[in-house]
Amino acid sequence: xxxxxxxxxxxxxxxxxxxxxxxxxxxxxxxxxxxxxxxxxxxxxxxxxxxxxxxxxxxxxxxxxxxxxxxxxxxxxxxxxxxxxxxxxxxxxxxxxxxxxxxxxxxxxxxxxxxxxxxxxxxxxxxxxxxxxxxxxxxxxxxx
Numbered sequence: 001x002x003x004x005x006x007x008x009x010x011x012x013x014x015x016x017x018x019x020x021x022x023x024x025x026x027x028x029x030x031x032x033x034x035x036x037x038x039x040x041x042x043x044x045x046x047x048x049x050x051x052x053x054x055x056x057x058x059x060x061x062x063x064x065x066x067x068x069x070x071x072x073x074x075x076x077x078x079x080x081x082x083x084x085x086x087x088x089x090x091x092x093x094x095x096x097x098x099x100x101x102x103x104x105x106x107x108x109x110x111x112x113x114x115x116x117x118x119x120x121x122x123x124x125x126x127x128x129x130x131x132x133x134x135x136x137x138x139x140x141x142x143x144x
Contacts, residue, residue: 004098004109004128005060009050009144011096012106013065017042043091047099051088059090066091100130100144108132109144 005011018024019041028038043065052061068089074082097106110131113124128144 005050005053005093005096007050007053010047010099010101010104011050011060011062012047012099013043013045013062013091013095014097014106015095016044018044019046020044047104054090057090058093060093060096061088061090062096063088098144100138100142103138105136105138107138107144112141 017039021041024039024041031038046065048062048064050060051063054060066089067086070085070087072080072082072085074080098109099105100107108131109128111126112129114127116123116125130138130140130142130144132138132140
């Protein structure tokens with residue numbers, strides 16, 4: 001699974017708490033009636049670029065997604081200032097889906113093997129291509 005998502009790819013969060021304001025307001029109204037604290041909006045449906053992939057842990061770091069607040073102490077040298085920083089935390093690869101950069105739609109990914117000749121040698125190269133999605137208007141076999 002990690003081989004399908006690479007650094008620089010556009011991904012969308014497909015699992016987790018919704019970021020839809022209408023759904024969140026409805027859910028929080030039910031929670032308020034029960035005397036519970038309201039929930040914050042999540043990252044579901046948001047898109048961002050992959051900063052780093054952690055294949056051993058099965059996680060990816062996506063810009064603007066899964067933001068965490070970190071309290072940083074002031075350093076001994078003059079260059080470091082203390083305070084509260086907001087940084088991205090890794091998110092599970094299973095919770096994100098690859099997005100076609102042209103159509104901005106989620107796509108399923110497969111691989112096609114092409115035979116390429118370089119310097120008199122033939123090599124087999126695996127190329128990422130889109131799969132399925134004819135009903136949603138996604139072109140099948142397009143390179144990503």
